[in-house]
Amino acid sequence: MKKKVIVLGGDGFCGWPTSLYLSGLGYDVTIVDNLSRRKIDVELECESLTPIKPMSSRLAKWREVSGEDIRFYYFDVARHYHRLLTLIKELEPMAIVHFAEQRAAPYSMKSSYHKRYTVDNNLNATHNVLCAIVESGLDVHLIHLGTTGVYGYGTAGIQIPEGYLKVKVDAGGTDEEMKIMYPPHPGSIYHMTKTQDALSFLYYNRNDGLRITDLHQGIVWGTNTNETMLDEILINRFDYDGDYGTVLNRFLMQAAIGHPLTVHGTGGQTRAFINIQDTVKCIRIAVENPPEHGEPVKIFNQTTECHNILELAKQIKKLCGAEIKYYVNPRNEDEKNDLNFCNDNFLKLGLNPITLNEGLMNEIHDIAKKYQNRCDISKIICTSRWRSDLLIDTKGSTRPVIKTSFEKAV
Amino acid sequence: MKKKVIVLGGDGFCGWPTSLYLSGLGYDVTIVDNLSRRKIDVELECESLTPIKPMSSRLAKWREVSGEDIRFYYFDVARHYHRLLTLIKELEPMAIVHFAEQRAAPYSMKSSYHKRYTVDNNLNATHNVLCAIVESGLDVHLIHLGTTGVYGYGTAGIQIPEGYLKVKVDAGGTDEEMKIMYPPHPGSIYHMTKTQDALSFLYYNRNDGLRITDLHQGIVWGTNTNETMLDEILINRFDYDGDYGTVLNRFLMQAAIGHPLTVHGTGGQTRAFINIQDTVKCIRIAVENPPEHGEPVKIFNQTTECHNILELAKQIKKLCGAEIKYYVNPRNEDEKNDLNFCNDNFLKLGLNPITLNEGLMNEIHDIAKKYQNRCDISKIICTSRWRSDLLIDTKGSTRPVIKTSFEKAV
Numbered sequence: 001m002k003k004k005v006i007v008l009g010g011d012g013f014c015g016w017p018t019s020l021y022l023s024g025l026g027y028d029v030t031i032v033d034n035l036s037r038r039k040i041d042v043e044l045e046c047e048s049l050t051p052i053k054p055m056s057s058r059l060a061k062w063r064e065v066s067g068e069d070i071r072f073y074y075f076d077v078a079r080h081y082h083r084l085l086t087l088i089k090e091l092e093p094m095a096i097v098h099f100a101e102q103r104a105a106p107y108s109m110k111s112s113y114h115k116r117y118t119v120d121n122n123l124n125a126t127h128n129v130l131c132a133i134v135e136s137g138l139d140v141h142l143i144h145l146g147t148t149g150v151y152g153y154g155t156a157g158i159q160i161p162e163g164y165l166k167v168k169v170d171a172g173g174t175d176e177e178m179k180i181m182y183p184p185h186p187g188s189i190y191h192m193t194k195t196q197d198a199l200s201f202l203y204y205n206r207n208d209g210l211r212i213t214d215l216h217q218g219i220v221w222g223t224n225t226n227e228t229m230l231d232e233i234l235i236n237r238f239d240y241d242g243d244y245g246t247v248l249n250r251f252l253m254q255a256a257i258g259h260p261l262t263v264h265g266t267g268g269q270t271r272a273f274i275n276i277q278d279t280v281k282c283i284r285i286a287v288e289n290p291p292e293h294g295e296p297v298k299i300f301n302q303t304t305e306c307h308n309i310l311e312l313a314k315q316i317k318k319l320c321g322a323e324i325k326y327y328v329n330p331r332n333e334d335e336k337n338d339l340n341f342c343n344d345n346f347l348k349l350g351l352n353p354i355t356l357n358e359g360l361m362n363e364i365h366d367i368a369k370k371y372q373n374r375c376d377i378s379k380i381i382c383t384s385r386w387r388s389d390l391l392i393d394t395k396g397s398t399r400p401v402i403k404t405s406f407e408k409a410v
Numbered sequence: 411m412k413k414k415v416i417v418l419g420g421d422g423f424c425g426w427p428t429s430l431y432l433s434g435l436g437y438d439v440t441i442v443d444n445l446s447r448r449k450i451d452v453e454l455e456c457e458s459l460t461p462i463k464p465m466s467s468r469l470a471k472w473r474e475v476s477g478e479d480i481r482f483y484y485f486d487v488a489r490h491y492h493r494l495l496t497l498i499k500e501l502e503p504m505a506i507v508h509f510a511e512q513r514a515a516p517y518s519m520k521s522s523y524h525k526r527y528t529v530d531n532n533l534n535a536t537h538n539v540l541c542a543i544v545e546s547g548l549d550v551h552l553i554h555l556g557t558t559g560v561y562g563y564g565t566a567g568i569q570i571p572e573g574y575l576k577v578k579v580d581a582g583g584t585d586e587e588m589k590i591m592y593p594p595h596p597g598s599i600y601h602m603t604k605t606q607d608a609l610s611f612l613y614y615n616r617n618d619g620l621r622i623t624d625l626h627q628g629i630v631w632g633t634n635t636n637e638t639m640l641d642e643i644l645i646n647r648f649d650y651d652g653d654y655g656t657v658l659n660r661f662l663m664q665a666a667i668g669h670p671l672t673v674h675g676t677g678g679q680t681r682a683f684i685n686i687q688d689t690v691k692c693i694r695i696a697v698e699n700p701p702e703h704g705e706p707v708k709i710f711n712q713t714t715e716c717h718n719i720l721e722l723a724k725q726i727k728k729l730c731g732a733e734i735k736y737y738v739n740p741r742n743e744d745e746k747n748d749l750n751f752c753n754d755n756f757l758k759l760g761l762n763p764i765t766l767n768e769g770l771m772n773e774i775h776d777i778a779k780k781y782q783n784r785c786d787i788s789k790i791i792c793t794s795r796w797r798s799d800l801l802i803d804t805k806g807s808t809r810p811v812i813k814t815s816f817e818k819a820v
Contacts, residue, residue: 157586184609199596203602
């Protein structure tokens with residue numbers, strides 16, 4: 001019998017290619033999704049640059065090209081607890097991969113509605129899954145998509161470990177070693193929910209012995225995987241808007257349509273990256289390597305390299321001939337930071353990372369060119385902001401924008 | 411003009427005496443409450459030992475005896491965001507005291523419904539308050555009731571500091587000092603929500619400059635304060651049931667009606683305590699001493715002493731002539747632990763703690779005797795449990811119950 005996996009949020013940017021990849025590998029895959037990502041497109045009056053087909057068409061095409069069936073259930077993991085519970089009991093999956101969270105930092109900062117939606121959706125979704133696994137009485141391995149942002153984007157001064165940090169505490173004159181969760185430094189409401197999820201994992205792991213893997217993923221770049229390339233109907237999302245677009249994809253798309261590359265602030269930010277093809281491989285590795293019974297929450301840094309944003313922009317400028325513009329940073333963050341992540345866990349388990357290369361960047365650039373007629377250029381600039389006193393800059397300038405000091409009325 | 415304070419959850423065990431105390435001191439007090447505590451009484455088919463009058467009677471009596479008006483709004487802070495926002499804008503309070511959370515660890519563990527209710531209610535309530543203060547644009551000091559349980563009930567081996575812990579981290583061969591939030595060790599879903607609240611505070615303090623005081627309170631004992639004693643209609647709650655009753659009050663009430671004192675496990679647990687009269691004083695001190703602008707979240711340990719549970723039971727046995735019985739511990743916790751809390755912040759600001767004394771214990775015992783005819787003895791034993799494999803022990807035994815090792819099917 002095939003091994004069963006439930007993919008919560010299996011219609012999204014990471015969930016969809018993961019579902020196809022696992023299905024192609026011989027897993028019996030069931031997708032649960034409330035199609036919230038498509039509905040947010042309606043709200044934002046913006047669509048994926050690549051044309052996304054309805055779920056039924058996607059699944060029918062997958063059946064045709066692969067011979068594999070993927071089940072699909074339409075419900076809300078954060079709301080429909082009992083449906084989730086009965087599904088787990090019915091299927092008895094070996095693992096649940098949990099992507100069912102609002103995943104964009106800028107979207108989570110748009111307004112009080114968006115902050116509240118992100119908190120309510122993400123925390124209840126994660127807690128419902130944990131609660132349902134316990135109530136089912138089954139031994140289901142939960143794999144959760146976190147973010148490298150839980151560690152914060154300041155300069156840590158150390159290589160950031162995988163979830164846990166060794167520290168020394170003064171216990172009455174002598175230093176005692178302790179292993180703690182790396183101190184959380186959330187930089188947006190979205191990131192905050194992921195640090196709060198981590199406490200739910202800590203608790204359910206300790207109290208109920210749940211086996212949990214938390215994957216702190218870097219910024220995903222790329223669009224297609226081997227599976228989504230099999231037919232245009234299977235194509236993955238390519239978000240280019242200021243809320244859901246990820247920085248490298250945005251730059252490549254901006255270059256493709258002749259829009260200036262939108263660097264925020266000075267571009268001094270360093271961020272962690274991973275290609276979408278590695279995302280799906282990491283999920284497979286996590287599914288295949290569950291924690292032992294009694295093991296603490298397993299935390300992997302799901303990221304393969306770090307890059308400085310301005311350097312990235314320059315590389316793309318060179319590759320595709322784009323102009324660079326600097327915009328007031330809508331984020332409340334350090335103007336400049338260094339980052340260095342340990343990712344030994346995945347490397348040891350056989351991940352052979354795809355790093356930034358011109359071939360792949362050209363491929364993404366070509367996809368963007370192919371679908372450029374679908375682009376609404378008014379959606380490119382990020383209009384979400386971290387505080388109401390931060391300017392929305394739709395013009396940009398040719399010189400780096402230095403942060404003005406935070407002077408708030410309070 | 412009077413200083414305005416909103417008390418969220420002002421109908422509850424701590425909220426009600428706090429509201430009266432602040433009103434008596436000359437603050438303009440507005441209570442917001444969805445009366446959830448009274449509704450949970452309906453669900454649990456159990457009532458406060460002391461007779462609790464409807465809110466309108468309470469407020470009318472307070473007006474009569476004090477000459478002071480307290481406004482009351484009936485809505486749900488976790489749900490009715492816009493009402494909360496408009497209220498803050500209308501009143502422009504100097505401070506909001508936030509008790510609007512489900513506060514019983516056993517209740518939070520009763521079933522998946524209760525776990526989910528606690529998470530949904532507590533996290534959304536806290537986040538809504540933070541979000542509304544930011545949206546209001548006003549400079550409102552938020553005072554939140556946390557719990558000493560966020561630090562965990564293991565033996566820390568150090569005096570537990572007030573919220574923050576100094577540690578040393580190896581930064582490439584040299585130790586660097588860091589001040590971190592004390593690593594969270596939640597022992598129940600209820601406690602988990604309080605550790606998650608702390609991350610919301612961290613975020614809103616850093617991103618929006620909100621001024622926040624988080625009070626990590628010990629187990630409250632006692633019933634009345636000077637204000638609730640003014641008339642029987644103003645009397646405070648006295649919960650004796652297995653979910654909401656706090657240990658010392660439960661023991662005193664059990665002694666009053668001739669029920670064995672219900673010690674869980676071996677009674678080796680040590681817990682932090684505070685008298686209800688000190689709770690209200692601590693809130694006043696917190697209101698009067700807001701953090702500076704730009705100051706990190708201010709964290710106080712709102713507790714005055716630590717006691718071993720078995721020693722407490724023995725003291726009450728001696729005082730009131732009760733029998734002691736040992737019950738299988740429904741909690742997943744250490745059989746025995748030591749605790750030592752720093753509470754310098756409140757002491758420095760003038761708190762003169764009421765510590766455990768026979769006079770006060772006798773007073774509580776007398777209240778319990780007075781209302782013993784209202785007791786439903788079937789509600790005394792705790793029937794909530796931390797895992798489904800833990801026995802519900804309604805009989806008890808004369809000897810300490812040693813924990814059986816955790817052997818779960820998973």
